[in-house]
Amino acid sequence: DIVMTQSPDSLAVSLGERATINCKSSQSVLYSSNNNNYLAWYQQKPGQPPKLLIYWASTRESGVPDRFSGSGSGTDFTLTISSLQAADVAVYYCQQYFSSPQTFGQGTRVEIK
Amino acid sequence: QVQLVESGGGVVQPGGSLRLSCATSGFTFSNYGIQWVRQGPGKGLEWVAFIRYDGSNKYYADSVKGRFTISRDDSKNTVYLQMNSLRPEDTALYYCAKASGGYCTGGSCYSDFWGQGTLVTVSS
Numbered sequence: 001d002i003v004m005t006q007s008p009d010s011l012a013v014s015l016g017e018r019a020t021i022n023c024k025s026s027q028s029v030l031y032s033s034n035n036n037n038y039l040a041w042y043q044q045k046p047g048q049p050p051k052l053l054i055y056w057a058s059t060r061e062s063g064v065p066d067r068f069s070g071s072g073s074g075t076d077f078t079l080t081i082s083s084l085q086a087a088d089v090a091v092y093y094c095q096q097y098f099s100s101p102q103t104f105g106q107g108t109r110v111e112i113k
Numbered sequence: 114q115v116q117l118v119e120s121g122g123g124v125v126q127p128g129g130s131l132r133l134s135c136a137t138s139g140f141t142f143s144n145y146g147i148q149w150v151r152q153g154p155g156k157g158l159e160w161v162a163f164i165r166y167d168g169s170n171k172y173y174a175d176s177v178k179g180r181f182t183i184s185r186d187d188s189k190n191t192v193y194l195q196m197n198s199l200r201p202e203d204t205a206l207y208y209c210a211k212a213s214g215g216y217c218t219g220g221s222c223y224s225d226f227w228g229q230g231t232l233v234t235v236s237s
Contacts, residue, residue, distance in 0.1 A: 040223035052223065093158055097223050100172060100219030101221070
């Protein structure tokens with residue numbers, strides 16, 4: 001199984017500042033034949049189900065604010081919140097869907113400093 | 114709008130059985146795979162099972178293989194998860210989620226819509 005490791009486990013950021021979450025996979029999730037990275041990001045607020053933010057490592061889901069962006073390739077990925085808002089307090093998960101079983105990172109909790 | 118509504122959770126003794134349901138609406142059900150993902154108390158997300166758009170292939174996590182069965186009824190736009198031989202470690206909030214595609218090689222897809230979940234507690 002591909003192991004997904006996120007860092008940090010939690011971070012506190014001031015309102016309006018940048019938040020950066022890293023995700024590392026134990027093997028590449030880049031499919032060379034189509035040059036796609038099989039990596040998604042989800043946001044989960046307390047008491048709510050996960051919400052899809054990003055897929056194919058950098059494609060923003062419809063309706064997701066453009067302060068959220070995804071980057072990276074191969075085994076190293078980043079979710080960036082460019083200007084943290086109070087509504088962004090949540091746990092964020094990365095997920096690989098390159099191979100079965102699909103696997104998730106352990107989550108990163110984002111709070112307001 | 115896309116909706117997924119889970120039901121069927123509850124408290125069950127170890128070794129018991131439950132059947133979860135996921136009723137869907139707002140999209141062409143027969144075109145998409147559906148999967149179950151669970152979240153233990155205070156824990157992260159764990160994929161459980163996937164069924165293809167036409168029910169032709171089903172995939173399971175090793176932790177539930179041989180005990181859980183996923184199925185779908187296109188006439189009701191509903192997916193089921195039959196859970197047998199339940200263990201305390203199966204205690205979790207079970208989400209059903211619409212897969213991003215119908216095919217999903219090996220059952221691996223991202224999920225673009227999720228239900229609110231149904232709670233399963235396995236305890237004596």
